[in-house]
Amino acid sequence: MLIALDAYCNAFERVNPKPAGAVIVDFGNVLNKIRIGLYSAEILNVDLFLVYRVWVLWGKSFWVAILPFCLWLVLFSFTIWGNVALMQGATSPAAIAEVRKVAKNPLIATLALNVLCTSKSLLCARIDDDRLRLALQS
Numbered sequence: 001m002l003i004a005l006d007a008y009c010n011a012f013e014r015v016n017p018k019p020a021g022a023v024i025v026d027f028g029n030v031l032n033k034i035r036i037g038l039y040s041a042e043i044l045n046v047d048l049f050l051v052y053r054v055w056v057l058w059g060k061s062f063w064v065a066i067l068p069f070c071l072w073l074v075l076f077s078f079t080i081w082g083n084v085a086l087m088q089g090a091t092s093p094a095a096i097a098e099v100r101k102v103a104k105n106p107l108i109a110t111l112a113l114n115v116l117c118t119s120k121s122l123l124c125a126r127i128d129d130d131r132l133r134l135a136l137q138s
Contacts, residue, residue, distance in 0.1 A: 036086060040079045043110055047072055050117050057126050068117050075109035082106050 051072050055065035085102040117123055 033087065036083060040083055040106065043106065044072075044076060044079060047075060047110055047113050050114065054117050054122050057123060064122065068113060068122070071109065071113040071116060075106055075113060078105040078109050 051065060051068045054068050055061070058064040082103045082105055085099045088099075120128075
């Protein structure tokens with residue numbers, strides 16, 4: 001995940017040794033557009049599957065899955081917003097800094113979703129509860 005995070009945040013510097021602003025302005029590179037689009041689609045699919053696993057593990061309870069699904073919707077909107085900002089490009093250093101901030105919002109949302117779903121609150125809590133129930137039965 002750290003490699004993917006680094007690749008997402010620094011995709012522009014590695015492809016081309018130009019300054020970051022020059023590469024973002026020159027977003028006509030189809031390879032960069034495809035790379036960011038595929039990475040965004042992957043994160044959206046994986047996180048939606050995580051929400052699905054929470055829903056199934058908790059007995060298909062919509063009340064348990066509503067908060068992770070709302071976080072996924074936030075992630076979806078941040079991803080669209082971030083990709084649009086990246087595709088438009090920027091020319092001034094202030095605009096480039098703003099684009100970088102917007103592009104990191106999906107990473108914050110996916111981190112929050114993953115922490116919520118896999119921490120002791122949802123998935124692990126249910127698995128620990130089932131494990132304890134099995135240990136008490138035997």
